[in-house]
Amino acid sequence: MAFEYEKYIRKGTLPHIWCPGCGHGIVMKSLLRAIEGLKLDKNDIAVISGIGCASRLPGYLDMNTLHTTHGRALAFATGIKLANPKLKVIVVSGDGDASAIGGNHLIHAARRNIDITLLIFNNSIYGMTGGQVAPTTPIGAYASTMTYGNIDPPFDIVRLVEGAGATFVARTTSYHTAQTEQLIKQAMTHKGFAVVDIIDACPTYFGRKNAPKEAYDMMQVQKDNSIPLQIAQKKKPEELQGKIITGIFVKKEMPEYTDTYYNTIIPKAMGSK
Amino acid sequence: MGKKALLLSGNESCVEGALYAGLQFYAGYPITPSSEIAEGLSRKLPKYGGVMIQMEDEIASMGAIIGASLAGKKSMTATSGPGFSLKQENFGFACFNEVPCVLVNVMRGGPSTGAPTGPSQGDVMQARWGTHGDHPVVAIAPNSVPEILTETVRSFNISEKYRVPVILLLDEIIAHMRERVILPEKGELEVIDRLKPTVPPDQYKPFDISNTPMPLVPPMAAYGTGYRFHVTGLNHRTDGFPTNNGELIEKELLRIMQKMAMYKKNMLKHEEYMLDDAEIGIVAYGSTSRAAKYAVNVLRSEGIKAGMLRYITIWPFEEEAVEKLAEKVKFIVVPELNLGQLILEVERCARGKASVYGVNRVNIEIIHPHEIIEKVKELLHGIRV
Numbered sequence: 001m002a003f004e005y006e007k008y009i010r011k012g013t014l015p016h017i018w019c020p021g022c023g024h025g026i027v028m029k030s031l032l033r034a035i036e037g038l039k040l041d042k043n044d045i046a047v048i049s050g051i052g053c054a055s056r057l058p059g060y061l062d063m064n065t066l067h068t069t070h071g072r073a074l075a076f077a078t079g080i081k082l083a084n085p086k087l088k089v090i091v092v093s094g095d096g097d098a099s100a101i102g103g104n105h106l107i108h109a110a111r112r113n114i115d116i117t118l119l120i121f122n123n124s125i126y127g128m129t130g131g132q133v134a135p136t137t138p139i140g141a142y143a144s145t146m147t148y149g150n151i152d153p154p155f156d157i158v159r160l161v162e163g164a165g166a167t168f169v170a171r172t173t174s175y176h177t178a179q180t181e182q183l184i185k186q187a188m189t190h191k192g193f194a195v196v197d198i199i200d201a202c203p204t205y206f207g208r209k210n211a212p213k214e215a216y217d218m219m220q221v222q223k224d225n226s227i228p229l230q231i232a233q234k235k236k237p238e239e240l241q242g243k244i245i246t247g248i249f250v251k252k253e254m255p256e257y258t259d260t261y262y263n264t265i266i267p268k269a270m271g272s273k
Numbered sequence: 274m275g276k277k278a279l280l281l282s283g284n285e286s287c288v289e290g291a292l293y294a295g296l297q298f299y300a301g302y303p304i305t306p307s308s309e310i311a312e313g314l315s316r317k318l319p320k321y322g323g324v325m326i327q328m329e330d331e332i333a334s335m336g337a338i339i340g341a342s343l344a345g346k347k348s349m350t351a352t353s354g355p356g357f358s359l360k361q362e363n364f365g366f367a368c369f370n371e372v373p374c375v376l377v378n379v380m381r382g383g384p385s386t387g388a389p390t391g392p393s394q395g396d397v398m399q400a401r402w403g404t405h406g407d408h409p410v411v412a413i414a415p416n417s418v419p420e421i422l423t424e425t426v427r428s429f430n431i432s433e434k435y436r437v438p439v440i441l442l443l444d445e446i447i448a449h450m451r452e453r454v455i456l457p458e459k460g461e462l463e464v465i466d467r468l469k470p471t472v473p474p475d476q477y478k479p480f481d482i483s484n485t486p487m488p489l490v491p492p493m494a495a496y497g498t499g500y501r502f503h504v505t506g507l508n509h510r511t512d513g514f515p516t517n518n519g520e521l522i523e524k525e526l527l528r529i530m531q532k533m534a535m536y537k538k539n540m541l542k543h544e545e546y547m548l549d550d551a552e553i554g555i556v557a558y559g560s561t562s563r564a565a566k567y568a569v570n571v572l573r574s575e576g577i578k579a580g581m582l583r584y585i586t587i588w589p590f591e592e593e594a595v596e597k598l599a600e601k602v603k604f605i606v607v608p609e610l611n612l613g614q615l616i617l618e619v620e621r622c623a624r625g626k627a628s629v630y631g632v633n634r635v636n637i638e639i640i641h642p643h644e645i646i647e648k649v650k651e652l653l654h655g656i657r658v
Binding site for chain 2 (some may be wrong): 010042043044047048059060062063064065066067068072074075076077078079080082083084085086095104105107108261264265266268269270272
């Protein structure tokens with residue numbers, strides 16, 4: 001039987017704003033299958049976003065949803081999680097939203113290990129504003145604000161959040177729908193700050209100035225260039241040039257912020273004069 | 274009987290007021306001269322089962338309190354000049370989405386980093402217009418440590434009752450000065466909670482005013498209570514979803530402004546001191562009003578009939594109070610610790626019926642009563658005394 005996405009989608013909110021060939025819708029479907037698999041109640045899920053193409057996602061979901069300011073989704077989400085720890089909190093973000101303007105909130109949410117699942121829709125470009133360079137744009141790629149080719153070295157989001165203390169870090173691509181679903185499921189089950197870096201394609205703006213240009217071909221690249229972490233670990237760095245390493249990079253148990261606050265700070269304070 | 278009198282600083286008094294009002298979530302970032310609020314709440318808020326978190330920056334603090342408020346908790350942050358600037362974008366989000374929360378700004382010398390430990394009243398206009406676009410705002414400026422407590426409670430009440438963020442404008446003088454405060458007992462001051470929806474979740478729209486006991490104020494559900502609603506900073510319809518329909522955009526923005534107009538009189542507060550027979554009007558607020566009051570007393574003792582109109586609610590501005598004053602006084606003096614901000618409103622509302630003169634300082638010292646007295650005499654006699 002076909003999966004019933006409709007039960008998670010708000011009536012009257014579709015069609016979505018995403019361009020033909022954009023991978024965001026595919027990732028949204030993976031997210032919904034993950035939620036279904038975890039048998040979560042829609043009333044107990046909060047989905048928060050910042051600004052950008054991916055950030056329009058919460059509006060489509062029949063859940064507790066919040067579309068905040070550019071880069072600040074994790075800050076708002078931190079307030080929601082601490083105010084109501086029973087909520088399963090998911091933040092969806094583009095790569096620019098998460099790692100440029102929202103970079104400070106990203107590293108601090110990771111440091112705190114607060115129980116939030118962050119899904120980064122990483123298409124290496126600013127889509128909504130018209131194809132400007134992002135902190136994830138590869139060196140040499142063209143963007144509307146890198147007319148002569150990008151000279152800004154990109155972030156490796158996995159390494160960035162791992163360094164900042166995230167306790168679950170994974171990467172996949174929008175092509176790998178089953179893996180995306182599985183990784184989101186694991187991220188949401190993980191107690192602590194969990195990040196899934198989802199390599200995605202923007203044919204409209206990244207494709208306009210770079211090769212390949214077509215959505216199908218961009219997806220083919222995601223397929224052909226991906227290499228599971230276990231295999232990548234056996235390869236030399238030069239063999240991994242341009243490859244997308246997928247899988248779970250970090251999975252460790254550490255005290256979670258909300259839990260620690262409610263179970264340590266409040267009892268301590270109540271016991272003191 | 275059994276009332277507790279304490280010697281508190283203004284910032285400590287703000288902490289007591291917030292706890293009395295039912296604060297459950299505080300997010301902040303260290304900044305002089307407001308840090309004692311965060312420190313006090315770090316100690317006290319968890320005793321009440323509430324959450325105090327020091328965020329990574331001022332922007333995050335403002336975002337976190339909006340998130341917590343949408344999840345149903347009474348929320349607050351505190352800051353000073355530079356932090357106030359940083360919070361403006363998210364503050365606008367709260368204004369637009371009618372998210373109750375209290376933003377304390379302990380004014381210090383500016384612009385820029387300015388004078389962290391120097392007093393100022395330089396953020397009066399920023400409080401009104403700091404965030405972009407037309408938006409409703411409430412700003413309250415108490416002038417003493419005990420009044421900070423009661424006005425903090427009133428800030429929360431206004432915020433919760435009318436779904437509007439409230440700025441509590443303190444200044445470095447009253448925030449750091451210590452005065453005797455008698456803590457109110459439970460039930461002594463009114464504490465108001467936001468309207469909750471009465472319609473079932475499937476009929477709930479976050480900005481719908483067709484099912485509200487308070488005209489123009491939409492009841493507010495909390496995340497995680499079965500009401501699955503959407504909130505966005507984009508122009509939105511009454512169901513919370515974005516729209517590009519100009520008619521709907523205008524209708525919703527006008528509705529939140531009309532809400533302010535409708536309840537404005539319930540938010541206003543001023544004090545009149547010796548105004549009945551006054552021939553000279555002094556319009557003041559915050560710590561400066563203390564010097565103004567002293568000046569009135571001195572002038573009166575010398576036979577000069579001065580009186581003071583003190584604004585406690587600054588925004589929305591109570592036009593009628595100045596209009597009335599301008600009808601009966603020879604001139605109005607507005608002492609401010611800035612280069613003339615609220616005076617612009619006073620001039621506007623005086624409509625030329627009385628001349629308006631400022632007494633201003635930006636050298637991070639307080640305005641002394643004698644400066645106001647001299648200004649009044651100079652204007653009265655047309656000569657410098």
